[in-house]
Amino acid sequence: MSNVRVLVGTRKGAFILTSDGKREKWDVSGPHFAGWELYHLKGSPVDPNRIYASQTSGWFGQIIQRSDDGGKTWFQPGTPAGAPTTTPEGMPMGESNKFVYDSSAETGKPLTTHQFYDGTPHPWEFKRVWHLEPSLDDPDTVYAGVEDAALFRSTDGGQTWKELPGLRGHGTGAQWQPGAGGLCLHTIILDPANRERIYIAISAAGAFRTDDGGATWKPINKGLRSQYIPDPNAEVGHCVHHVAKHPSKSDVLFMQKHWDVMRSDDAGDSWQEISGNLPTDFGFVIDVHAHEPETVYVVPIKSDSEHYPPDGKLRVYRSRTGGNEWEPLTNGLPQSNCYVNVLRDAMAVDSLDSCGIYFGTTGGQVYGSADAGNTWAPIVRDLPAVLSVEVQTFE
Amino acid sequence: MIQVVLPAHLRALAGLQGDVQLEIDGPVTRQAILDALEARFPMLRGTIRHHVGGERRPLLRFFACGEDVTHEPADAPLPDAIASGAEPFFIIGAIAGG
Numbered sequence A: 001m002s003n004v005r006v007l008v009g010t011r012k013g014a015f016i017l018t019s020d021g022k023r024e025k026w027d028v029s030g031p032h033f034a035g036w037e038l039y040h041l042k043g044s045p046v047d048p049n050r051i052y053a054s055q056t057s058g059w060f061g062q063i064i065q066r067s068d069d070g071g072k073t074w075f076q077p078g079t080p081a082g083a084p085t086t087t088p089e090g091m092p093m094g095e096s097n098k099f100v101y102d103s104s105a106e107t108g109k110p111l112t113t114h115q116f117y118d119g120t121p122h123p124w125e126f127k128r129v130w131h132l133e134p135s136l137d138d139p140d141t142v143y144a145g146v147e148d149a150a151l152f153r154s155t156d157g158g159q160t161w162k163e164l165p166g167l168r169g170h171g172t173g174a175q176w177q178p179g180a181g182g183l184c185l186h187t188i189i190l191d192p193a194n195r196e197r198i199y200i201a202i203s204a205a206g207a208f209r210t211d212d213g214g215a216t217w218k219p220i221n222k223g224l225r226s227q228y229i230p231d232p233n234a235e236v237g238h239c240v241h242h243v244a245k246h247p248s249k250s251d252v253l254f255m256q257k258h259w260d261v262m263r264s265d266d267a268g269d270s271w272q273e274i275s276g277n278l279p280t281d282f283g284f285v286i287d288v289h290a291h292e293p294e295t296v297y298v299v300p301i302k303s304d305s306e307h308y309p310p311d312g313k314l315r316v317y318r319s320r321t322g323g324n325e326w327e328p329l330t331n332g333l334p335q336s337n338c339y340v341n342v343l344r345d346a347m348a349v350d351s352l353d354s355c356g357i358y359f360g361t362t363g364g365q366v367y368g369s370a371d372a373g374n375t376w377a378p379i380v381r382d383l384p385a386v387l388s389v390e391v392q393t394f395e
Numbered sequence B: 001m002i003q004v005v006l007p008a009h010l011r012a013l014a015g016l017q018g019d020v021q022l023e024i025d026g027p028v029t030r031q032a033i034l035d036a037l038e039a040r041f042p043m044l045r046g047t048i049r050h051h052v053g054g055e056r057r058p059l060l061r062f063f064a065c066g067e068d069v070t071h072e073p074a075d076a077p078l079p080d081a082i083a084s085g086a087e088p089f090f091i092i093g094a095i096a097g098g
Helices: B008-014 B030-040 B080-084
Strands: A003-010 A013-020 A027-032 A037-043 A051-057 A061-067 A113-115 A121-123 A128-134 A142-147 A150-154 A184-190 A198-203 A206-210 A240-244 A253-257 A261-264 A282-288 A296-301 A316-319 A327-329 A347-349 A357-360 A366-369 A377-380 A386-394 B002-005 B020-022 B060-064 B089-093
Touching: A003 A051, A003 A357, A003 A366, A013 A037, A013 A377, A051 A128, A061 A128, A128 A184, A150 A184, A184 A240, A198 A240, A206 A240, A253 A282, A282 A347, A296 A347, A357 A386, B002 B030, B020 B030
Parallel strands: A037 A128, A037 A386, A240 A282, A347 A386, B002 B089
Antiparallel strands: A003 A013, A003 A037, A003 A386, A013 A027, A037 A051, A051 A061, A113 A121, A128 A142, A142 A150, A142 A184, A184 A198, A198 A206, A240 A253, A253 A261, A282 A296, A296 A316, A316 A327, A347 A357, A357 A366, A366 A377, B002 B020, B060 B089
16 A cells, blocks of 8 residues: 655654545644754665754754654764664763864865855855755765755764765865855765766756766856856855756756746756746746656745745746746645745655655645645645655555 | 753654653763763764764754753752752754745
């Protein structure tokens, strides 16, 4: 029997929503880690009961949590390899929250500076993990995208973390500057057809790609145009909000930029705008149908200062043509007086035969559609502001 | 026995129901209390002081006997009432948002 598990990160804890394949009745568990910001949770595709979570706080810093039983129980993964896993009193060790930027001479001392908002050099300072991306092959390997922007990897189940310094060190790092949400690495895409290829995106630096497993990186922003920066066609400096990719299409990417919805057919080497008839091309989320690689979803947001849907109508827009031609999906969504936002990591799809789409709002609603967006219903209405949504499918 | 009062979030993280009692050999200072606290509850490492450099997280403060000792030297002796356990050592999160 098929079922789905929706992992929801919010400003004040995590929630886990489960249902059978009909996706009509839902069980809600949580809040897990009540009172903490849960930026992201994601399960391992190899071992779905292995879930990683980013628990963070402006007061107390970063914690990595792990569950090995599908979210029923959680623990901090622990200590360096070979060290005791508990203190003499039996308390679990907690080194998992240690993210230290690489400054070794062997990797070129990439710890220099990036640009601050006012253009002055600013040292890298670790703040939080925005996104966790478990490996496609190994449940103990997981990537973390962090603020200030860098990519870390753990190969021991989240116990210890090591930066992939080639990203910050490839040459443009000193030019990166934060977007309104901070200098965050928020998108990590692993390519199932090419295990050496990883895409990442940073606000407000742009998109980057490695073809050698993370050793070397290059910007992939040609074709992006951002009129709010001094050189609208610059190699870096674009505020990419999110990037999505269908697993079967190695070279096709879809991007929701600060303004503009974009598409690449050559692994990011060049981009074309596909905003077409959208009511506004500002937004945060973008995702792709599980079975139709040319079916794309966005949620248009009015503007970069008015972070809510145009006209107070919450509408998901779907393109079945890979962009440019978009249709509003409104059935079951509020069509008046709705002024919530949908943040960049707060949309996901399941892979059941009738593809399910899910998104969460800053108003605390999580909406689901079991028919690829034709009809919607709230799964929950009154959670804290939703930061992220991920889905696990069990068939 | 030194008494330490933690913010609720850190109590939850450490799995504590109430305050912490610590045994410290030698001078009772903020440094000694935090070292002992992190040794006993390693999951708190990095939550009060940064991993790198060990500086205090900016939204946390320390109080002893009604006095703000946040900006006192970390190795300065704390009052006798803290050392004897008559008064608790407070680690407090700033009220900055909800």
